[in-house]
Amino acid sequence: MYPIRLNSKNKGMNSFDEFKKNFIDICQEHQIDDRALCFAFILYRERDPQIYSVLENDHFWNALDEISGSYLTVFSFIKEENRRPIEYMTGIKSRLRPAEASDTILERYFSFSEKVPYPSILFFQVANQEIMSPFVIPLKEQEKEKAFLEIKRIMEIVEETLVKITDENKKNHKEIIELVKGSVKAELSIKILQGRVKTVGNVIKMLSPLRHFIGSL
Numbered sequence: 001m002y003p004i005r006l007n008s009k010n011k012g013m014n015s016f017d018e019f020k021k022n023f024i025d026i027c028q029e030h031q032i033d034d035r036a037l038c039f040a041f042i043l044y045r046e047r048d049p050q051i052y053s054v055l056e057n058d059h060f061w062n063a064l065d066e067i068s069g070s071y072l073t074v075f076s077f078i079k080e081e082n083r084r085p086i087e088y089m090t091g092i093k094s095r096l097r098p099a100e101a102s103d104t105i106l107e108r109y110f111s112f113s114e115k116v117p118y119p120s121i122l123f124f125q126v127a128n129q130e131i132m133s134p135f136v137i138p139l140k141e142q143e144k145e146k147a148f149l150e151i152k153r154i155m156e157i158v159e160e161t162l163v164k165i166t167d168e169n170k171k172n173h174k175e176i177i178e179l180v181k182g183s184v185k186a187e188l189s190i191k192i193l194q195g196r197v198k199t200v201g202n203v204i205k206m207l208s209p210l211r212h213f214i215g216s217l
Helices: 016-032 049-056 058-068 098-109 144-162 173-207 210-215
Strands: 002-005 038-043 072-078 089-093 120-127 130-138
Touching (some): 016 120, 038 098, 038 144, 049 144, 072 098, 072 144, 120 144, 144 173
Parallel strands (some): 002 089, 038 072, 072 089
Antiparallel strands (some): 120 130
16 A cells, blocks of 8 residues: 655655656556556545545554555545554655545556546556556545545455466566456446346335235225
8 A cells, every 4th residue: 555645744765746657667666566456546535534534444444455455555635643564555745635646647657538427446457658558446434434444445356366477477567467457357247147036036025915915906
């Protein structure tokens, strides 16, 4: 996790200005040092307090940092001055609001035909000084604990996918991000399908008591 501190007067590697300027280089440095096979941004606004609460909770942060491990570098903008170790989950400092900082990075480095939804997790790859194959997974949960579990599950899917990448395939950047995309979206499709089946089942249960009434007509 790579926290980017907001509203900080301090300059340095973890400040927003430095991050904005060296964003691609930071990603490629993580690849060279075997700290990441792909990358993600947790995007949120001040109107998404459940995401802010997850990122500011030490226990939640440490859990996500452990899951991301040496496979995934996750960037996030943190508004408060709360010291955290720079591991795999990382936050960056700026005087901007989280959404303003995120929009600045998106406009400078990413090309989306539609507006990116907030809150969400943006996954992407870096190769040859360029962003490659970005995709967005919207975050739906509104309560802090549920939001944490939602982020945690998505990151676990990515971890389970990346841990299978062999050493000789670690530089196949495009194939890696496409594999991650397929795994995450397949999991989300299963959840949506299960939700629909559950809804249909509830309707059937609701109609069951009417069978005797209909049969007596």
